[in-house]
Amino acid sequence: MGSVVRVAVGVIQDPQGRILIARRPEHVHQGGLWEFPGGKVDEGETLADALARELAEELSIQVRATEPLIDIRHDYPDKSVLLQVCRVTDFSGEARGNEGQPVRWVEPAALPDYRFPEANRPILHAIRLPQQILITGSADSEADWWQRLERALTNGHFWIHLRAPELSADAYRTRALQAQALCARFGATLIAHGPEDRCLSGLAGWHMNAEALRHCERRPLGLSGWWGASCHSKHELAQAIRLGVDYVFLSPVQATRSHPDSVPLGWERFADWVAGVPLPVYALGGVGPETLPQAKVAGAQGIAGIRYAW
Numbered sequence: 001m002g003s004v005v006r007v008a009v010g011v012i013q014d015p016q017g018r019i020l021i022a023r024r025p026e027h028v029h030q031g032g033l034w035e036f037p038g039g040k041v042d043e044g045e046t047l048a049d050a051l052a053r054e055l056a057e058e059l060s061i062q063v064r065a066t067e068p069l070i071d072i073r074h075d076y077p078d079k080s081v082l083l084q085v086c087r088v089t090d091f092s093g094e095a096r097g098n099e100g101q102p103v104r105w106v107e108p109a110a111l112p113d114y115r116f117p118e119a120n121r122p123i124l125h126a127i128r129l130p131q132q133i134l135i136t137g138s139a140d141s142e143a144d145w146w147q148r149l150e151r152a153l154t155n156g157h158f159w160i161h162l163r164a165p166e167l168s169a170d171a172y173r174t175r176a177l178q179a180q181a182l183c184a185r186f187g188a189t190l191i192a193h194g195p196e197d198r199c200l201s202g203l204a205g206w207h208m209n210a211e212a213l214r215h216c217e218r219r220p221l222g223l224s225g226w227w228g229a230s231c232h233s234k235h236e237l238a239q240a241i242r243l244g245v246d247y248v249f250l251s252p253v254q255a256t257r258s259h260p261d262s263v264p265l266g267w268e269r270f271a272d273w274v275a276g277v278p279l280p281v282y283a284l285g286g287v288g289p290e291t292l293p294q295a296k297v298a299g300a301q302g303i304a305g306i307r308y309a310w
């Protein structure tokens, strides 16, 4: 395999939240497919400079602000790439296809209707996934549990993982359906979380624990929504990639009261393990909104946790 081509890729968002895509010319690598605009990083150039140059050349827009989204290492049969994807959150100028390429502004939910290169699958997920995930914790009583959930929703936590290992499978199902109704009132997404018997159709997805990941061979039949997994090692990350899950938690990044005996990874090792992993990865364990910038620098999609908001 030859050297890896480093590519600066921009997910450009307009004030209405739509995203710009362009169609690659027929005769180039991955030709005819839709892409997020960008191009090769030149020798000695920084990622930010390369992105600004490519978007000026290809679209005549001036980049004003970016933030890292995801880095993806991918091997095509004929070429290896490292896509370094940034969100472009502010720009000036009106985008036009300078090289004759069709360009289109589309709603994030409509992105799956377009055909992209194979390496782009995790980008499509990263765009639609949030930066913060709240995992439900324990409570003094059932009434207290519902109060905590409602308070979290009121405070703007819109992606909730229903983790309730203390409930039987039946009690969990009942809780999940009621919680789903409450979440729907806030426009929030509810994901089932835990062992295989919690993978319920009718919810927005299922997040399997590391134990379920270890024994899993393929995407569960009947799971139509999001598929997440918990990982604590490079080996488990590799298993999640192989299975094709949509996103993962990697933990514990820092020391936590809930798992006092596990050795934290630390941000350096977290960043090292996450580098190039073609999946959105959430930092879990001793993190909160205040650690979000640090998590993103380390290559994370965002943070997940219980304590910071439950």
Ligand SMILES: Nc1nc2c([nH]c(=O)n2[C@H]2C[C@H](O)[C@@H](COP(=O)(O)OP(=O)(O)OP(=O)(O)O)O2)c(=O)[nH]1
Binding pocket: 007, 008, 009, 028, 029, 030, 034, 035, 036, 037, 038, 039, 040, 054, 079, 081, 083, 117, 118, 119, 120
């Ligand atoms: N720009 C872009 N490239 C992508 C995406 N997905 C993907 O696999 N690639 C691959 C295709 C190419 O092999 C490589 C980037 O090539 P490019 O054709 O954009 O590079 P460039 O703008 O510098 O083009 P050129 O000057 O070499 O003609 O990355 C994507 O979403 N956007």
Ligand SMILES: [Mg+2]
Binding pocket: 037, 038, 039, 040, 054, 058
């Ligand atoms: Mg290009």
